[in-house]
Amino acid sequence: MSAYSIYISGVGGQGIIKTSVVIGEAAMKTGQEVVMSEIHGMAQRGGGVSTELKIGHAHSSIIADGTADLLIAFEPLEALRALPKTGKNTQVIMNTSKILPFNIQASEHPYPPLKDMLEEMNSKSREVKALDAVKVATKAGHILSMNMVMLGATLTVPDFPLDKEALMESMKANLPERTVPINTRAFEEGFETF
Amino acid sequence: MNLKDILNGEENDLLFLLGNEAAVRGAIEAGVRVAATYPGTPSSEIGDVLHRLAQDAGIYFEFSINEKVALEVAAAAAASGLRSFTFMKHVGLNVASDSFMSAVYTGVRGGMVILTADDPSMFSSQNEQDNRHYARLANLPMLEPSNPQEVKDFMLDAFQISEAFQIPVLVRTTTRVSHMRGIVKLGPIEQKPDKGFFKKDPERFVPVPATARIMHRKLVDKIENINRTMDNSPLIVEYPQNGKLGIITSGSAYNYCRDVVEENQLPVNILKIGFSYPFPEKRVLEFLQDLDTVLVAEEVDPIMEKEVLAIIGKHGLSVEVKGKLEGSMPMIYEYTPDIVAESIFHVLGIKPEKVEIQESDKPLPNRPPTLCPGCPHRAAYYAVGQAAKNLGLKDVIHPTDIGCYTLGVEAPYQSADYLLSMGSSIGTSCGFSKATSQPVVSFIGDSTFFHAGIPPLVNAVHNKNRFVLVILDNRTTAMTGGQPHPGLPVDGLGNEAPEISIPALVQAAGVEFMQTINPLNIKKSTKIFQDALEHPGVAVVISKHPCVLLKNRDRGTARLVVEPQKCDDCGECLSTLACPALYQGEGQVEIDPQLCQKCNVCVQICPQGAIKGKRIDNNQEGKK
Numbered sequence: 113m114s115a116y117s118i119y120i121s122g123v124g125g126q127g128i129i130k131t132s133v134v135i136g137e138a139a140m141k142t143g144q145e146v147v148m149s150e151i152h153g154m155a156q157r158g159g160g161v162s163t164e165l166k167i168g169h170a171h172s173s174i175i176a177d178g179t180a181d182l183l184i185a186f187e188p189l190e191a192l193r194a195l196p197k198t199g200k201n202t203q204v205i206m207n208t209s210k211i212l213p214f215n216i217q218a219s220e221h222p223y224p225p226l227k228d229m230l231e232e233m234n235s236k237s238r239e240v241k242a243l244d245a246v247k248v249a250t251k252a253g254h255i256l257s258m259n260m261v262m263l264g265a266t267l268t269v270p271d272f273p274l275d276k277e278a279l280m281e282s283m284k285a286n287l288p289e290r291t292v293p294i295n296t297r298a299f300e301e302g303f304e305t306f
Numbered sequence: 307m308n309l310k311d312i313l314n315g316e317e318n319d320l321l322f323l324l325g326n327e328a329a330v331r332g333a334i335e336a337g338v339r340v341a342a343t344y345p346g347t348p349s350s351e352i353g354d355v356l357h358r359l360a361q362d363a364g365i366y367f368e369f370s371i372n373e374k375v376a377l378e379v380a381a382a383a384a385a386s387g388l389r390s391f392t393f394m395k396h397v398g399l400n401v402a403s404d405s406f407m408s409a410v411y412t413g414v415r416g417g418m419v420i421l422t423a424d425d426p427s428m429f430s431s432q433n434e435q436d437n438r439h440y441a442r443l444a445n446l447p448m449l450e451p452s453n454p455q456e457v458k459d460f461m462l463d464a465f466q467i468s469e470a471f472q473i474p475v476l477v478r479t480t481t482r483v484s485h486m487r488g489i490v491k492l493g494p495i496e497q498k499p500d501k502g503f504f505k506k507d508p509e510r511f512v513p514v515p516a517t518a519r520i521m522h523r524k525l526v527d528k529i530e531n532i533n534r535t536m537d538n539s540p541l542i543v544e545y546p547q548n549g550k551l552g553i554i555t556s557g558s559a560y561n562y563c564r565d566v567v568e569e570n571q572l573p574v575n576i577l578k579i580g581f582s583y584p585f586p587e588k589r590v591l592e593f594l595q596d597l598d599t600v601l602v603a604e605e606v607d608p609i610m611e612k613e614v615l616a617i618i619g620k621h622g623l624s625v626e627v628k629g630k631l632e633g634s635m636p637m638i639y640e641y642t643p644d645i646v647a648e649s650i651f652h653v654l655g656i657k658p659e660k661v662e663i664q665e666s667d668k669p670l671p672n673r674p675p676t677l678c679p680g681c682p683h684r685a686a687y688y689a690v691g692q693a694a695k696n697l698g699l700k701d702v703i704h705p706t707d708i709g710c711y712t713l714g715v716e717a718p719y720q721s722a723d724y725l726l727s728m729g730s731s732i733g734t735s736c737g738f739s740k741a742t743s744q745p746v747v748s749f750i751g752d753s754t755f756f757h758a759g760i761p762p763l764v765n766a767v768h769n770k771n772r773f774v775l776v777i778l779d780n781r782t783t784a785m786t787g788g789q790p791h792p793g794l795p796v797d798g799l800g801n802e803a804p805e806i807s808i809p810a811l812v813q814a815a816g817v818e819f820m821q822t823i824n825p826l827n828i829k830k831s832t833k834i835f836q837d838a839l840e841h842p843g844v845a846v847v848i849s850k851h852p853c854v855l856l857k858n859r860d861r862g863t864a865r866l867v868v869e870p871q872k873c874d875d876c877g878e879c880l881s882t883l884a885c886p887a888l889y890q891g892e893g894q895v896e897i898d899p900q901l902c903q904k905c906n907v908c909v910q911i912c913p914q915g916a917i918k919g920k921r922i923d924n925n926q927e928g929k930k
Binding site for chain 1: 307308320322324429452453481482485486487488489558560561562564565568569642643644647661662663664665666667668669670671672673674675676677678710713716717718880881884885886889890900
């Protein structure tokens with residue numbers, strides 16, 4: 113059986129790498145093989161950020177085009193940009209809260225309306241679970257816990273190979289202790305959304 | 307994971323490590339005592355982790371002023387019998403290359419490992435040079451790990467080879483290996499002496515023509531010797547499938563090949579070359595024996611492919627070679643699983659099941675990286691532009707350098723016209739000022755100035771050049787994640803250190819016009835840039851303000867807002883400042899309070915005076 117592959121995309125500063133490490137370590141702690149790829153460098157300067165994870169047997173951490181089992185899109189435009197990695201069988205968790213590119217004023221192409229983006233994602237995926245993770249995170253106590261809202265929501269994906277306990281343990285091991293209560297709340301809220 | 311686990315983790319513990327973190331664990335397990343680097347992506351995290359752990363690990367670690375000095379620090383430590391480690395991005399080895407070549411001649415006593423992190427597809431570099439050529443140029447052994455576990459393990463192998471043959475060893479990673487995360491099983495930590503002793507031996511350590519001739523002979527003998535003993539190296543692994551097609555591969559390309567062969571159960575043999583120089587002729591020859599065709603999968607240049615062709619020619623084999631030269635593999639950029647799969651299926655003559663590749667029907671706006679909101683570089687660029695405009699100057703040339711401020715190449719700043727390498731802004735300013743009559747205003751960061759900016763500045767003054775040099779001093783090496791440099795009061799171990807003064811260096815170079823500005827004060831800065839532009843010699847303006855990404859900065863308690871009745875939608879702030887915190891709201895410009903750093907630059911440049919600081923409740927802002 114080939115590995116379960118997860119593509120995570122969004123914008124620098126959203127906590128994407130941290131979320132990916134939480135997933136990866138949870139996989140390791142539950143005795144599964146796991147590899148991950150992350151892109152550093154310009155990540156903090158408003159550019160796109162993506163990571164790729166494979167849970168199960170694989171040598172490369174890079175996902176072949178069209179084959180991701182799961183897309184976790186932290187930003188709607190970045191969900192669309194990730195489409196080459198996904199296919200008709202891909203499950204999608206998608207944050208609907210937009211981050212406009214800084215140069216959008218001068219951009220040749222406008223930022224697409226959210227409704228159109230959701231429609232397109234729905235037509236090209238097995239299932240799209242969309243939520244305003246920023247809103248949920250703010251309700252949970254802090255906007256920066258948005259990544260844990262996304263992680264909580266991810267747990268509702270049918271074939272997702274990790275359980276709640278493993279993810280929570282890994283989350284606690286990877287986040288500053290004082291932020292754990294808010295992040296736990298954010299995780300639960302995300303989970304409860306679906 | 308706690309970063310300290312990289313040091314404190316025990317034998318057989320499993321950690322989920324980045325390739326770069328695994329390199330640190332490898333250095334610790336190998337008993338490295340001296341480590342030095344200059345930060346550069348994709349190798350930066352090695353230094354970041356050592357910065358945190360070196361003291362407790364009993365390692366002397368420094369962020370050297372540049373890669374050449376880093377390599378020299380490590381070479382001297384190894385000549386004194388300690389194990390030493392230096393690491394850098396691929397182009398960093400260019401900087402270090404002068405001493406690198408000689409260190410291979412002189413050899414070492416303690417083990418010395420040089421890690422070069424190559425960047426195929428140029429995620430964060432000016433070129434994608436293949437540093438496997440350096441192994442051939444200098445004639446030293448090279449190892450190529452494929453994943454984090456191998457990065458750690460190969461470090462230990464590299465030190466063993468280095469000590470056994472008294473020669474530095476080059477370890478080559480690529481971005482995909484350095485930034486790959488995987489499960490790493492830890493090994494035991496070797497105990498090595500803490501202090502070295504340099505036993506003098508000029509015939510060995512002073513390459514003048516008479517001794518260098520002997521050294522070169524000995525070096526060639528060493529490599530031949532290594533070549534003979536590496537036939538059984540466990541770093542070269544064969545995965546046989548009894549096929550007529552074989553793949554010779556290394557690094558990340560191996561991962562892709564292995565996945566394609568396993569997932570599709572293809573009858574294809576794989577030879578993984580983890581020890582790639584000297585090239586393992588005997589093992590390759592054995593591998594080729596029963597093959598009709600061999601595919602060479604390597605990133606970036608066709609180096610192994612040429613080695614394989616040479617072996618086939620030398621031994622008169624009739625094996626067809628597929629790869630970059632023959633056209634089955636692309637000549638440039640990094641590989642992907644798709645590229646490798648396509649090539650393997652193409653060579654096998656199989657039509658694979660087609661996976662439908664979808665993309666958005668909409669043209670998507672791109673999302674390029676940019677200067678952060680509140681970045682002091684943006685203010686400096688704006689003020690330089692204003693100064694040139696006020697003086698009616700046209701065709702101003704902006705030689706630039708390597709750092710965040712290279713992002714000034716984008717509109718609307720357009721403050722980057724020419725770039726070669728670290729420090730090139732000043733050397734090329736010398737050339738432009740002699741070759742043209744155009745005004746020249748060049749930009750260099752604080753860390754880059756230390757790295758390679760001082761000699762060209764001396765050159766500029768001595769040769770009576772005329773240009774303005776702006777030293778963008780944001781008090782950190784920002785682009786690579788905020789490492790310290792000699793201008794800061796902290797060293798690589800995190801201890802207090804003497805701060806080297808940029809103004810004193812500039813003055814010592816004989817610069818007559820030197821001013822320090824706070825770039826966030828636009829009016830004053832513009833005036834000083836105008837004065838600098840009128841100075842008939844080398845004028846240096848030090849634009850000093852800390853990077854917004856530095857922690858513990860005081861962001862103040864005010865909030866900036868646009869007053870709707872005053873804003874006439876002229877767009878000046880959006881089109882010439884283009885701060886990410888400013889955006890076109892419903893009807894007029896608005897400021898995103900999450901992004902705004904309250905640098906107040908937009909307040910100063912708004913022609914209508916429509917942007918104001920508004921006091922907000924301290925408690926509300928502080929609640930996070």
